[in-house]
Amino acid sequence: MRSEIATAIRMLSPDDVQERISELGALLHACVHAGASINFVLPFGAHEAEAFWREIVVPGVAAGGRIVLVAERDGHIVGSVQLGIDTPPNQPHRAEVNKLMVHPDMRRRGIARSLMAAIEQEARRCGRSLLTLDTRTGDSAEPLYATLGYRTVGVIPGYCRDPFVDRLDSTTIMFKPL
Template sequence: MTISSLDAAAAETELDALADILHDSVLHGASVNFLQPFAMDQARAFWQRQLPSLRDGSAVLFVARDKAGNIVGTVMLGMDTPPNQKHRADVKKLLVHSHARRQGLGRRLMQTAEAEARRRGLTLLTLDTEHGSAAEPLYHALGYTLLGILPGYALAADGAALQPCAFFYKPLA
């Protein structure tokens, strides 16, 4: 597996692959801002909305590829922050396709995003995830500090109930 960044032009050519990962994640219960039923055109539209941020440099997108070159994972650094917060970024859309999970890709994607944040001189990363999700133990293992849990923050992907959200941060040395 290899990890690389995609600029806006490359992301645009890979919209279908990116949409497939997001679609797969939501269908498998990931709480990543979308509800089931979730169509591929909705997933594709999400990634199209990210292109301006990739173009202007306020976001960086990393992808993991399998041996065949297929995109099987993503993570973004969102740096579109207010003027008094230019030292930090939000970690967004850590997604690993269901057929590629349990291989350490999430960890490698996060480590790549952290290395890029350090390279850019950022000193703080923040993120949120559904409390009790499969991603939560990964964030703990990577040294993120749980800031708190907000009950009833968002609907679960299946829309059945409001779920709590865990907010994390990590200072970068």
């Protein structure tokens, strides 16, 4: 039987992200190695995972264009999601959900659902009324998003490289009015 330790969701400041680079990098590394299609392919080292947080995420959070939420259990990061709010002037009502990750050992415990509920709340707080996202077609996240009210716009074939094998995977584009 799984231990039901409470999950705490919290927003990270740029300093928080920087201080927890190693832990965030380990989460990203584990998710990619478990097959997550979140922009990276194998081989993918821990230093590359940490570099993503340091070089892409920290500056985005510091500039105010990116929000990072983490799920913590017993003080350890077990999941994360990001919200891109750096939209063009004609899209101030929209935000993009990115990089929903739950550590492979912690899946199927409601963490992804909790992170999505929290990121939607943050989007509303920022005055956003439309969320968009993309997910690899057929991934386990696709039906999760559908149960959360996201609607499929379409599928783009050959959108991204598979993390494990030399092939191109399709992506499903989804949206949700808030």
